[in-house]
Amino acid sequence: MVQPxxxxxxxxxxxxxxxxxxNPDTDKKPEFMLSVIPETIDAMPTILPAESQDKxxxxxxxxxxxxxxxxxxxxFRQYLxxxxxxxxxxxxxxxxxxxARASIRVMADTTWNEYDDIEVKPxxxxxxxxxxxxxxxxxxxxxxxxxxxxxxxxxxxxxxxxAEPKKTLDQDAAKRENNSFAVRFSNWMKTDLFxxxxxxxxxxxxxxxxxxxxxxxxxxxxDNFTTRAEQVYRYGSNSQNxxxxxxxxxxxxxxxxxxADQASITYADEDKxxxxxxxxxxxxQHSFFHDNTFSYGLYTGGRAKDKDFHLNGYGxxxxxxxxxxxxxxxxxTDVNYYNDEDLNRDHYLSTFLRLEAVF
Numbered sequence: 379m380v381q382p383x384x385x386x387x388x389x390x391x392x393x394x395x396x397x398x399x400x401n402p403d404t405d406k407k408p409e410f411m412l413s414v415i416p417e418t419i420d421a422m423p424t425i426l427p428a429e430s431q432d433k434x435x436x437x438x439x440x441x442x443x444x445x446x447x448x449x450x451x452x453x454f455r456q457y458l459x460x461x462x463x464x465x466x467x468x469x470x471x472x473x474x475x476x477x478a479r480a481s482i483r484v485m486a487d488t489t490w491n492e493y494d495d496i497e498v499k500p501x502x503x504x505x506x507x508x509x510x511x512x513x514x515x516x517x518x519x520x521x522x523x524x525x526x527x528x529x530x531x532x533x534x535x536x537x538x539x540x541a542e543p544k545k546t547l548d549q550d551a552a553k554r555e556n557n558s559f560a561v562r563f564s565n566w567m568k569t570d571l572f573x574x575x576x577x578x579x580x581x582x583x584x585x586x587x588x589x590x591x592x593x594x595x596x597x598x599x600x601d602n603f604t605t606r607a608e609q610v611y612r613y614g615s616n617s618q619n620x621x622x623x624x625x626x627x628x629x630x631x632x633x634x635x636x637x638a639d640q641a642s643i644t645y646a647d648e649d650k651x652x653x654x655x656x657x658x659x660x661x662x663q664h665s666f667f668h669d670n671t672f673s674y675g676l677y678t679g680g681r682a683k684d685k686d687f688h689l690n691g692y693g694x695x696x697x698x699x700x701x702x703x704x705x706x707x708x709x710x711t712d713v714n715y716y717n718d719e720d721l722n723r724d725h726y727l728s729t730f731l732r733l734e735a736v737f
Contacts, residue, residue: 413601416629416637419662426664426672429633433668438705451706455737458482462506465517470510480506482520482737487534491728493721498547502556514564522558522581525592526610528624528640532661532673532697534712534732557583560590571595581614588614602631618647635664653683659695669708673697677716691716693725708734 442452458480466478482504490496503520518525527533560579567574572595581588590612597605608624622644630636641658649655661675673696680690699710712730717723 413603413629416602419637420634426635427666429635429665431665431668433705434670435701435703435705441704448704451704451735451737458737462508465506466508466510469508469515472510476509478506478508478510480504483524483734484737485732485734488731489728492726493723496546500547500552500556505562516562516564517559518562518577518579519559521556522560522577522590523555526622528608528626528642529594529606530626531624532638532640532659532663532675533657533677533695534697534710534730554582557581560588582616586614586616588612588617602629604628604630620644620646620648635662637662653681653686655679655681661695667700670700671697677714688719690720691718693717706736708732708736710734 438452441448443449459478462478462480463472466472472478482502485501487499487501488496489499501521501524503522503524504518506517508515508517558579558581560577563576565574572593574594575590575592577588577590577592579588579590580586590610592608592610594606594608597607599605605628606624606626608622610620610622610624612620614620622642624640624642626638626640628636628638639658639660642656644655645653657677657679659675659677661673663671663673665671675695676692677695678689678692680688682688693714693716695712695714695716697710697712699708701707702709710730710732714728714730715725716728717725
C-alpha cells in the first residue's frame with residue numbers, strides 16, 4: 379500500500395563544503411620559470427641606495443663657456459656637426475626635422491696586473507649619420523672592434539693584443555687598431571624581424587679590405603624579462619673569416635636594479651688554432667644617478683675546439699662608471715679577480731681604468 383507524502387515535507391539537501399578564499403599574492407605563480415631567480419635576489423636585504431636618475435653634473439649647455447677645455451670641446455663638437463651637414467647636403471636636400479649628426483668617442487684604456495704591468499691603449503670611434511640617403515648611410519671610423527661588443531655590454535675588453543706586451547704604450551699598434559674606415563648601410567634589408575647593418579671599408583691601415591654584416595633583435599618575455607641577440611660576420615682580404623655571437627637575457631623592473639646574463643662566442647681565422655672562444659658574465663647592475671652604472675658578478679671564459687671544451691678562467695668582477703665633472707666626460711674603473719690556465723696563472727688582481735670624452 380502506497381503511503382501518502384506529507385505536503386509540508388522539505389527536500390533533503392546534501393551539504394556542500396564551503397569554498398575556501400584565495401589569496402592572489404600567495405597563490406600567484408611566476409609566469410616564467412626563470413622568475414624564481416630575481417625574486418629570490420630581490421627578497422635579500424641590501425644596504426645599497428635606491429635607484430635614481432638624478433643628474434650630478436651640470437648640462438653641457440650650462441658649462442660650454444666656463445673653461446678653456448669646455449670652449450675647445452664645444453668648438454670641436456660644433457665643427458663636427460657642420461661637417462656632417464655639409465656631407466649630407468652633397469646627397470640631397472637636408473631635412474631640418476632629421477638633421478645629419480656626427481659623434482666621436484675618444485678613450486684612454488689603462489690596465490694593470492702583477493704579470494703584465496701597465497698597458498695604455500688609446501681608442502677612438504666615430505660615426506656620421508647622413509639621413510638624406512634612402513638606405514640610412516653612415517660613415518664609421520676608428521676601432522671597429524667596439525662595434526662587435528654587445529649593446530649595453532658590462533665588460534670592457536680589447537681583443538687586439540699588444541704587439542709588445544711589456545711596452546706601456548704601443549704607438550704602432552694603436553695607430554693600426556684605430557685606423558679603419560667604412561661606409562655603413564643601416565636597415566638595408568626591409569624587414570621588421572631584426573635590425574641590420576652592412577659595412578664596406580678598410581681596416582689595419584688600408585691593408586685589409588672587408589665587408590661586415592651585423593644582425594640584431596630584441597624580444598620581450600613574460601615577467602619583465604627581455605632578450606637580445608646579435609650576430610656579426612666579417613670577411614677581410616687579409617683577416618678572412620670572423621664571426622661573433624652575442625646573447626643577453628635580462629630581468630628589469632622599473633625603478634629597480636636589473637639582473638642579466640651576457641654571453642659571447644667568437645671565431646676568427648687569425649686565431650683558428652685556438653678554436654672558438656666563449657665568455658659569460660652573470661651580473662647585477664645598479665644606477666644610483668644619471669649615466670651611472672655599478673655592476674658586480676661572476677665571469678667564466680674559455681675555448682672549444684672539435685670536442686674539447688676548455689674552461690680557461692673564472693672569477694668575480696666589479697665595475698663602476700659615471701660622468702665626472704662634465705656631462706661629456708666619463709670615468710670607468712673595473713676590478714677583476716680571474717685565473718688563466720693557458721698562462722698557468724692562479725687567481726690574481728687586475729684593474730682597468732677608462733677615461734672617455736664624447737663629442
